[in-house]
Amino acid sequence: MKTAIAGGGVGGLALALGLIQRGVDVAVYEQAPEFGQVGADVNLTPNSTRALDGLHTEVGATLRTTGARPRRRLSRRWDSGEVTSDLPMGDSAEERYGAPQLTVHRASLLDALRVLLPDDVLHLGHRLDHVENLDDRVRLHFSSGQPPVEADVLVGADGIHSVVRDSLFGEQDAEYTGLVAYRTVVPGSRLPGVPNLDSFTKWWGPDSERQLVTFPLNRGQDLFVFATAGEEEWTAESWTTTANATEFREQYADFHPEVAEILGACDQVMKSALRVRDPMPRWSDNRVTLLGDACHPMTPFMAQGAGQAIEDAVVLCRALTEGSDVSVPARLRAYEEARHERTARIQLTSRANDWLKSGDEADWLYDYDAWNVPLALPTTERSQQ
Incomplete structure (x- = not known):
């Protein structure tokens, strides 16, 4: 299965690494001519770190070396400084959730993923113009002068201004x-x-x-x-x-x-x-699907933007590689069904901006295991690849 990924951000590189570990032919097309230090610093909560650990042991090891491990997660009143929520993190989070919270620069996270990819996987300077979603393949057209390329499946990991999403569902302003x-x-x-x-x-x-x-x-x-x-x-x-x-x-x-x-x-x-954006009704069509901010951009108040892209990457990696005799569209439907409810909940909860203002109920978010969430892959459908 030849897989094309539009976008070389956190979600796109995480998916590429996971698929390569499972023997899939992958190409990542990134519009930037080179990688730099652009982007915010990233808070990897335990659900995110656990997902990265399963991609490759070196990713987690590198981030534990370069990142910081916050000791607690505190909520405080703006005027008095009163603590209204106090959640132990650090070693306590690792004991409770199986992975720590890590805070790193986005560039450090991208470097930790990119260094493990073969040289021929990442194609810089490829600005996507539009997509043809054909019955038996997908064709990518670039506005940066490169010839079109074809793949069996396309993943739009190209951010809030996703060209892939616009090609599937029409243009929508955030x-x-x-x-x-x-x-x-x-x-x-x-x-x-x-x-x-x-x-x-x-x-x-x-x-x-x-x-x-x-x-x-x-x-x-x-x-x-x-x-x-x-x-x-x-x-x-x-x-x-x-x-x-x-x-x-x-x-x-x-x-x-x-x-x-x-x-x-x-x-x-x-x-x-x-x-x-509001949660989308669906992310996939035939052989094309979306990942991360392309399908569920969210406010930063729960620090889950990068984390949810990483979870998407893990679940999509599993959906594309587990089982046998399953068509590409059925695999993408299984991925979307496994992820849609959770990401929609986080989108809406983050927008409401009251999570952990008081109390300490974080298990539903931090205890999620993308490597073991159930996938509804059919067992009788013949492959259409």
Whole structure:
């Protein structure tokens, strides 16, 4: 089965690695001419880390070396600093869920996946233009000058502006949430008096718009800061748009003194608009399916964007390789049926932005095992490959 993957992000590379481990012919087509440091830092909760561990032992080992392991997951009031939710992570999470929480830069995660791929798998500089979803094959057309290629199955892992999704279901604009996101990294050496730098901490603001999250990076040497605020007209989405640091601090001037100290140490700040889509009725058509942000983009309030793409990759890898005499469309239906309800729940829960504001019920999210979730693969359908 020749499999084409549009998009060389986290989900696309994870799927490619999983399929290669199972002997599948894979090609990844990525529009960027080269990989760089673009992208936010990634919070890999235990469900994500467990899924990565099953792809290849070296992935988990590398990330455990380069990443940080938050000690706790805390929710705190914006003004008093009162802790309203306190979830043990670190070794406690590994004992409970079989994998730790890790916080890493997106580039480090991509590098850990890419280094394990054969040289001929990843094709950079291939900008997809449109897709022909034929009865017995899929044909990919590129706007970057390369000749068309054909495959038995195509996976659209090409993000919120997915060309594959548009080819299947028509163009649909993502909805602007009215929120912008700020992000920055602060050296830990600048924050000697701030407690809990080794924890994932969410500061809940006085309204649904202003929230601020911090977590350790680079084995605890740095602190990543992610925050949201309301803004009616600013709708750019690039993660490389620079914001004014003074403006950033002013948004949270009434927050707890610990927040003020953290933001006072910020230099360069990036700013982006947050966009979402409602859960899609379906992701697949014939020999084409979607993965990650292409089918279920979500707000970052549960830190599950990358994690759900990784879970998708594992379940789709299994759907494409397990069983025998099963057609490609039936395999894609099994993948979608196994994943749709969970990702829709996370999309809607994250948008509501009240998860773990108080309490500690995280098992339904963190205890999920993508390698063992049931797959409804038919046993009598003959292959149509």
